[in-house]
Amino acid sequence: MCLIMVVFAASAVAQRVKIGYDKGADFSKYKSYTWAAPSTPSNRPLLREMVIGGVDAQLKSKGLVRTESNGDLILVGSGGIELGINQAAGTPMLPTYGGPPPTVDATMWTGASGPSSPMAPYVPEGSLGLQFVDRTTNKLVWGGTVSQKLDVENKKKSLDLIDKSIVKLLKDFPPKTSSPK
Numbered sequence: 001m002c003l004i005m006v007v008f009a010a011s012a013v014a015q016r017v018k019i020g021y022d023k024g025a026d027f028s029k030y031k032s033y034t035w036a037a038p039s040t041p042s043n044r045p046l047l048r049e050m051v052i053g054g055v056d057a058q059l060k061s062k063g064l065v066r067t068e069s070n071g072d073l074i075l076v077g078s079g080g081i082e083l084g085i086n087q088a089a090g091t092p093m094l095p096t097y098g099g100p101p102p103t104v105d106a107t108m109w110t111g112a113s114g115p116s117s118p119m120a121p122y123v124p125e126g127s128l129g130l131q132f133v134d135r136t137t138n139k140l141v142w143g144g145t146v147s148q149k150l151d152v153e154n155k156k157k158s159l160d161l162i163d164k165s166i167v168k169l170l171k172d173f174p175p176k177t178s179s180p181k
Contacts, residue, residue: 019144027174034071054166
């Protein structure tokens with residue numbers, strides 16, 4: 001399987017998006033998708049449902065139908081919110097989490113329990129990863145991640161930034177591929 005990786009560079013305040021897909025996959029055959037079941041309950045169920053709703057709306061606008069089971073694609077989501085130190089560019093980054101890596105399951109928006117350094121202001125950064133797996137072959141055909149700094153003081157602005165991140169992540173999904181041979 002040939003996986004092509006495309007990286008979109010962005011400014012410090014804009015979303016950072018990375019996508020990759022199987023160049024040999026025929027995306028025109030995919031008409032439906034099913035969300036993979038989470039392995040553990042979400043710590044932020046309302047945020048999780050808002051993100052799922054945003055992803056569903058984008059995929060519906062592209063002609064895909066969500067099914068509760070046996071979709072052409074299995075959609076595996078992952079994500080989290082981490083606290084990072086807000087420092088000027090060029091300043092060496094200090095570790096913000098001193099414990100073991102946080103556990104993130106397929107559809108959970110959680111992050112580290114907190115930073116280890118109380119010296120600088122903290123800025124939350126949300127991340128969302130989506131992987132589309134062909135149900136028939138059980139092979140990854142498209143994967144992407146987006147990360148976005150959020151506004152701790154303005155939750156409405158943060159929700160708007162999350163919505164814009166979802167739109168940007170799925171902007172070129174499904175990829176335009178040449179016709180199958």
